[in-house]
Amino acid sequence: MDNPTPKNSTTETIAELRGWLGDRLSTAPAVREQHGKDQTWNPGAPPDAVAFAQSTAEVQRIVAVCARNGTPVIPYGTGTSLEGHFSAPFGGISIDLSGMNRILAVNAADLDCRVEAGVTRKQLNAHLRDQGLFFPVDPGADASLGGMTATRASGTNAVRYGTMRENVLNVTAVMANGQVINTGSRARKSSAGYDLTRLMVGSEGTLGVITEVALKLYGIPESIVSAVCPFPSVEACCNATITAIQMGLPVARIELVDAEHVKAFNAYSKLGLKVTPTLFLEFHGTEASAREQAETFMAIAGELGGGPYSMATREEDRQKLWQARHDAFWATKALMPGKDAFATDVCVPISRLAECVTATQADLEANHLYGPIVGHVGDGNFHVVLYCDRNDPDEYRRVKDVYRRMIERAIAMGGTCTGEHGIGTGKRGYLELEHGPALAFMREIKRALDPANIMNPGKNAAM
């Protein structure tokens, strides 16, 4: 059932591409290095060359040359992958899409837009602001929308607005045979044929290179209320979240920040919060409904020992709070100078969340490891940032063991090894544990659409 290793005639490919790409094809070691290694513990591997594409037609031409020569094709957006998505273990051509950064259309009446794959989420939101619109999916990095589509990304707003899975209307992609397809119409729903859009979302470049994305947009809410609520325990945070979700409270953001993180925020962002597990929240609606939601949550929190509850409606107060949340990684890193930080990303049914988080905390403690936790708890998704000195083989082994047990625990609880970061090279070993016999069907699809296995080989379900 394995996909073949691509037969790579990179020399011919580079010669052909250089002919028409000129200095938009680079084989400089520094450029190749930068396009082959992310910021994580995944071992990188540089591509043989980097092609800076400027249009779907160019990507099509590059892929056609690679297909003829059996050369691997690795799409590259902003390089913010957390799972080695853009490394080149079999060599090949990295297609850098960052130059494809045009916003092609914004249809305000339909609440949708069409962008090239290299447009970043912040670029899109800056463009939309004057029209009173926004795009809600917000991973930590200012990632490209093509990369976010390819990895099925999400972020803090997913509990209300969904992930890329729910927010991509269709994509344009260059397939392994060089054919350009569009995966769907602009209709909000359709029952016409197989859902190629959702197949491409999360396929991590292994089925085709996504060059354009049509996205759903939303009106900027009339009123936004942020809130911070300390709790006596992680369980209390989770139980408050479960209660809110169960009663249908349309919370826009509900983020768990553990005591370690609060400590780090206080030091890094000068917040002065009580050092205890805390929920950061946001409510969107009309003035009356956002306030009503915030007050409803206050009542829920109060019954579970949470509080004092502080609300912020002024934009600068809200920004300060969410900036601290977005800086979580840097805040904890500042407390652990010289250590490497490894991101983790499991997601479980919300009823198992408290149990999963506390079992993970106990495991960290038993192994004398520092692993602050943040979680998009409305979705049951949380991240432990595992700190480790990689020159200390014993600590490294303990970190790896805690990491593995965390994933096995999440899957055993009916969850997933990755809520939003993707598989890349880093989590390929867990696909079978999570999917069992279904993995073979993923591989059949891969083989059908890319028989020579040139599209991002070695990632996700691709061999």
Next chain:
Amino acid sequence: MDNPTPKNSTTETIAELRGWLGDRLSTAPAVREQHGKDQTWNPGAPPDAVAFAQSTAEVQRIVAVCARNGTPVIPYGTGTSLEGHFSAPFGGISIDLSGMNRILAVNAADLDCRVEAGVTRKQLNAHLRDQGLFFPVDPGADASLGGMTATRASGTNAVRYGTMRENVLNVTAVMANGQVINTGSRARKSSAGYDLTRLMVGSEGTLGVITEVALKLYGIPESIVSAVCPFPSVEACCNATITAIQMGLPVARIELVDAEHVKAFNAYSKLGLKVTPTLFLEFHGTEASAREQAETFMAIAGELGGGPYSMATREEDRQKLWQARHDAFWATKALMPGKDAFATDVCVPISRLAECVTATQADLEANHLYGPIVGHVGDGNFHVVLYCDRNDPDEYRRVKDVYRRMIERAIAMGGTCTGEHGIGTGKRGYLELEHGPALAFMREIKRALDPANIMNPGKNAAM
């Protein structure tokens, strides 16, 4: 690129199956007929036999026998398809799943459940009511949840709660090689591997037989407000809808009913409504927020000439209103005794909706045809019920022409040939027009997962 015609050795298959299914395998002409022809204008074709399955293991065994003999497998739920999904143009075994009607689990804390494919939506909702939960997807018929999954069904609540695409967490399916797979975990989101769940949703039995479905559930809202608002024109209805959607009003239902339908409702359900294009609405929330939403919409409607606006909060008043809406088909049919009714189902970007509806109405008028319209207008989806005397060849031709032009118009406007009914046998001719070169990739997937083309051949993207 064509899938092969299955080589069918039905005689062997029937002999083998009868050995252990006994009288749960039927070859009675009436049973075969009922399992091969729906209520629409799609020509039916009876299967060679009907197997009444009671478990996933039984379905697996039936499929394994069929696979060995190259016998087509046609899944059957409640028989409420509108596009010939369960006809058997190449013969074969219809697997009737209506006996698989167990509700396997309801996880109130996680707002999810797991059901066998034969459970109907009304059965599930009756079961959930005491727990304060509901499942929102509501096609006209009391369809099976397996069939709704297979056809990517939706209904009147999709504008707020999404379609089956958004509400299926994972499925258990028997694939063409007899392997049973589960397509995902119970996590609300995941970036682990290809989205087989979404691939199975809408695949219409052509990639596998869905035997179990895990679904998202919702808390029954604290308050529900229904409203009826007449407008001077279809355009005004559409513009009010666009305004509401654009401002982020979380309307739960927003249904267009044209003047012809209002006339029919008044006669059939004794409603006494003003005969003009009308919106039927529903708002879900807390008491304050549902009321606020209803009042906000009243203000929008007022600016567009809509009104008088009548609200209903009492359950019996709301039920009467929505029962009339659900009886739309029978109401118009009562006005057209002896005529056949043909359902249509296009969906366009909402900005084009008024134009698409009015162009269709003009085409109906120019061709002297009766075609009342209802629409899930928040999604841009509408249905014309085309009335026709099939013994009048000229009228039949005019109906077919209006039907074709309606689909071509929708696709030209960036829409789809089917918002929720599916492709089945009826709309196969429009797949290429809508998807272009992407259709070839659907066929590659079909061929990869079902090389002998035994799974519901002749439907959707299957040849």
